[in-house]
Amino acid sequence: MNPWIAIGALALVAVGIPVAMMVVSALLRPSVPEQGKSAVYESGEIPTGTTRIRFNIQYYMVALLFVVFDIETVLIFPWTVIYRPALEGGASMMEVLAPMLVFIGVLVVGLVWAWRQGAVQWVSSPRALEEKTEANQ
């Protein structure tokens, strides 16, 4: 049997059970609308400003870094699968390993560069920055 039929069936179940719970809850629960309840929680204060705040750029940097590296893992996957069969098939180790070493090497260079450029440096305190510039002078 095609395994994806079963997976599809599980997907149905995985959506169906929560939906069923929602339905049950909808039947059970009361509804007492009231202004104060639906205000968003801000430690009990009246919410100020919009939620669409500008947040730390680092979140974005990390996301970018991830997008790149995650896709690289996609490219490593096929290699891991054929690695052992290839070796057993008589290929020399360097022949199979070297390309991936190069690949990972390039990745690591990129990672180190991003790291040193501060892509994954969450906080840059003014004091640390000051010390850095002084050291450079």
Added chain:
Amino acid sequence: MVTAPPLTPTFLLGLTALAVLLYDSVWPDSSDASVLAGISVIGSLASLGTAGWFLSADTGLATEGISLYADAVVVDGMSLFFTALFAAVTILVALAAYDYFDDGNRGELYGLVLLATTGMSLMASANSLATAFVALELVSLPSYALVAFLKDDRGSSEAGLKYFLIGALSSAIFVFGVSLIYGATGSLLLPDVAAAFESGLGGRTGIAGVGVLMVAGGFLFKTAAVPFHFWAPEAYEGAPAPVSAYLSSASKAAGFALAFRVFVVGFPLGAATSAGIDWALLFQVLAVATMVLGNFAAATQEKVKRMLAYSSIGHAGYVLIGLAAISAEASTNGDVMGAAMAHLFVYGFMNTGAFLFVALAENWGVGRRFEDYNGLGAEKPFAAVAMTAFLFSLAGVPPLGGFFSKLFLFAGAVEAGLWWLVVIAVINSSLSLYYYSRVVRAMWFEEGEHDLGATPTALYAALAIALVGTVLLLPGFGPVIETAQEAATALFA
């Protein structure tokens, strides 16, 4: 003969990019870019030297070329020729960038430029549509970032956006075209695709035709040809001038390198035409449209950089003749395509040089309009002489390199029987003299007052190299055209 790996020039470029990044990782706060520029220049020089050595050692020129990595990459005369060109332009740009971006850290700049150059070199070697796509993106992605490099400049970010938007669109179209070609032929390797074309495509000509059209779209974007040229004026004008120089010469040449190989090797004209896919006709139409649009638009511009941008579109039109003048059995195919390659080579120097002068002007704080260049000839004679040489060469005025390459190109087209195309091209070329000479007039004939600062050494050096290249190509044109034509002819073998 050859004792180094055939892809050494490409590897050297890539390694240089990594070296730049490593240096920048070790000293991320160093504000002195001389080491970075030095690494870039040395690496590119090494690549240029290796490519030249391979070329002179006749690598793959006589034979079909050296295939590597299961035929995905091929090293032959053409790829080496273009790699040499890319490396040369990179040297110029690396030097110019040293003075142009005078604040902060430039590791990413050099890294991006070198990575893009690596991609270009790979494009010239691509023997498979997969390699082609990957290499194309390896060029495009750094280019987007380079155009938007001036983060606080509205023009630069706007240019980056437009370049990116159209780039993303065209790469999507390109890859969809590739998928259709794959559907029609069952392979991405150019020789196999060609074999499928030869054997009649088995009734899948419709898919193949749409695919070829879409693939052509991808190349037209890279080469800034009609109808995918919209980005070029904006991107070139908004981008930092060294980047404009880089994009308009190296990136364009890379697009053509790939287009030449894909269309000639992958979609052999004879088989394609009998399947109803006459791409030579397509390129004839596009060549005319591109050169007319580029030149006429350039003639109406008020800003020098934008004029150069449009003229760069016009030159794409000339080079397209290299594809347009191909016919199924003609023995002249190699000649005309070789001439197109040689024109790109000359163009690599003269156009880069012209943009570098614009970079210089921006560095001095001179404005962007024609009038703002008034009197520069009296104040900075050397730079102005260089610019004059570049412009006249671009216009194809005889004593300079641009004349010869255009002459060979047009002669090739005449031989292929495309008289009408040549007539249009010559008219366009004459028109171009008008707008190029506006700059010359402003620099030499008009009076102007500027408060010009010092002479930036590296930019001047780059300008001088470009000038020497442009002038030396006059007596030295023989080897260039011969190499190019030999390489192109090998493609048709």
Added chain:
Amino acid sequence: MIIETLIGFTFVAALVTFLVPDEVANRVGAALSLVPLVGTLWMWTQFDGSGNALTGGTLSFETKFDLLTLSGYQVQWFTGLDGISLPLVVLTAFLTTLAIVSAWTPIDTRQSQFYGLMLFMEANLLGMFTALDFFVWFVFWEATLLPMYFLIGVWGGPRRKYAAIKFFVYTNVASLLMFVGFVALTFGGLGDSIDTLALPEVAMALNAGGNVSSFMGLAPDTLKLAAFLAMFVGFAVKVPVAPLHTWLPDAHVEAPTPASVMLAGVLLKMGTYAMLRFNFTMLPDVAGDLAVLIAALGAFSVIYGAILALAQEDLKRIVAYSSVSSMGYVLLGLIAYTEFGVAGATFQMIAHGLISGLMFMAVGVIYNTTHTRMVGDMSGLADRMPVTVGIFVAGAFGYMGLPLMAGFAGEYFIFVGSFHSTVIPSAPLFTAAAMFGIVIVAGYLLLAMQRTLFGPFSLDADYEVGPAPFHDVAPLAVLLLAVIALGVAPDLFLDMIQNAIAPLVGGGA
């Protein structure tokens, strides 16, 4: 390799002059220009060629090697001298040196660039007159225009920009036309029967007859006619032949004096030289068919130039229009296809080069002192600057063709030649018309000089007028000596010219 050495040296000299400081550029330029002058004079003494370069004659100082292949044609570096080109080469070097010296006074800004451009132009002119491969020749031909463009545009008068552009556009369009004509003829017409574009080979292939094939739907004869016309018009702009002359007065008036000297003295000769080489040597039968038209154009130029000169108030403009007139004789002499006519025309190129150079230089010297060139603005200059005026008057007589001056020999030969021409129908009529023109121009020239140079001294502007400095007058004197020398002993050049044109008139029409 002496030719290549000279050309190369001159290019380097141009570069060096360009880079030296402005204060010394004039002397450096003059000193460096002596080298090509000496070199060409030496070549003159060593000249051992015979016959016409294009019809299989023996070349002097020949160099030939392959450069590259263009669409199946071998492009060669091919230079050499025959009796036609040698005098022009000597003239070029001679006039350049003198023009550079004459520039010492008027050129007071950006000197190094000016002298650099002059030398650059000289290098290209030397190349143009010696090159015998079409492509090499064409490159030099076009490259000659660039420096003149800048010389007019940067150092010229108030309307210099307009004049420079006009000059550039006219000559470039003309070159394009000529290029298309020649290429259509060789690529299309001769096809595979030649494998280089060396001028001798093309000329001999064409003269061998019968091997021109039809091309682009044009029958061989039509093709030859079209090519002839394209080339003729292209060169006629350079000469200039009326009515294609309109760029010339503008260019002359606006150009600084030394540039005018070069323009009138050498650059105009490029047109007639090329006509002789291309039209009249390669396609003599077509030329014969069109003889009446060409002769009419020549005569028309003579008279038209003369009449326009009459209407001018500006001394420089008068000289400029009289140049149009003079070049009309040359055209007339060339189309005559007689030994006297062609040789005389060729000799007249040299003579006119020297004399018009002299005239422009003299006008320049006067202008340097008085800051005006208008006839009505001054009179009686002879009192204040006698030497200059004396030479000027002598030059004018030379223009009129006074015996014992170079102009006499040239004009005499031309008229004799054209009078006896069998190619031109009713040759005497054209000759007489042209002779009439010479009277007009000479008369008016004298009249204008009379008004400005003699009589009581007066000047509208407030300038101190005195004798011109030595380095202004010396070139004039040297030129006058040369003019007289050639007038007394025309054989200095005439022998070799006659030798070189003999094959043409023998086989003509």
Added chain:
Amino acid sequence: MLQAETPLPDLLANLLGLGGVGVVGAFVAALLASIIVGNVMLAMTGVAGPWAKRKITAKFTDRIAADRIGPKGLGTIPADALRLLSKELIVPEGADRPAWDVAPLIVAGSAMLGFAVIPMGSGIQLADPEVGLAYVFAVASIASLGMVMAGYASNNKYSMLGALRAVAQNLAYEIPLVVTGMSVVLFTGSLRMSEIVAVQQETLVSIGGLAIPSWFAIVNPFAFVLFLAANVAEVGRNPFDIPEAPTEIVAGFQTEYSSVYFVLLYLGEFLHIFLGGAITAVLFLGGAAGPGPESIGFLWFVVKIWAFFLFTQWLRSAAPRLRIDQLIEVGWKGMLELSFLNLVLTALIVGVVV
């Protein structure tokens, strides 16, 4: 072999005679099997969430917990369920409605989907596709999408911060997790879960007659530790419970959720813990293998995933929470490099061994 040769749906189909009905029959069988598996897993989380978690924490901190209803407080489980389901659903102002509603479904559903390819012993495995390992990683990481949707749609600053932190964390640890997982594939040469388990059944060494199987936790303990750490981060437990961080940002992305939506998010998180345990078990602990007959494999499997659950709860009591910057540093500057190192080392070892 502990593994059933045929996955559970086929078994059911054969048992019920649905095999002959074609695709429809297969689908019905698969649906039945899915319901079984889904409910088993839900039951486990139901036990774990309201009850086991409290009990375990109480033990660690020497307290008593959940002892009011039923023996050992087990009655808390249905009571809690009923309590939460019958609570009023409060929709915050300005919520981005469809996204806000769908988020809990995604969080819960994605976890459950992951169990499709897990061989749980005793023949319980829904499907065994070739790309099982890639599938399970892919499905599991969908949950972070649900978290972002929840956080973003709630129109609450704490939720927003929680969502961002959730993403940053998941991103940082996803790659080490996957790369470490791939080092296992280097040994097996297959992504099929049953193969991975099968390879681990071979005897590594025999010490005094005791055959030690070549579980990858034993073969490659370095990878195991890395994987465990990355896994804990991935499921967002201490010391990596940055997304919720109750003492910092109230409850993170789920601040504004109540009633059944909250239940679903809560369940989903616990399902994820169990899925994490299941992946760990399959990759490093020999799947459902253990002493005794094959038919009790499922018990061993449950033991293993509960062990992982216990481990996370232990950490909850024992380990302090990292700061967000420390989390990023550990992830990008430590785990990632180590996982690449591990990959290369493993490749070398495999190369030498083979």
Added chain:
Amino acid sequence: MVPIEYYLVLSAAVFSIGLYGLLTRENALLFLMSVELMLNAANINFVAFSVQWGNLTGQVMSLFVMGLAAAEVAVGIGIILVLYRNFNDVDVTLPQSMRW
């Protein structure tokens, strides 16, 4: 086995939707999504044809496309961010400092 034409129609539809979105939307982020759609239309083709031809080329290519699409988005978002900083909007029709 689903006939290959169905996949072609599907991918063409996805491609067209992407193209339509790209031509009509003014928001840069929606633009990016549209491009993703177009790339994934190509991926559908690659995978479908890969099965059709019985070779793995297409599947490998689809991996490349995915990787590069991700990289493209990364760069694109960076540019859009810079754009936002300079123009305070992500409307692609807004920046017009260089109209011809």
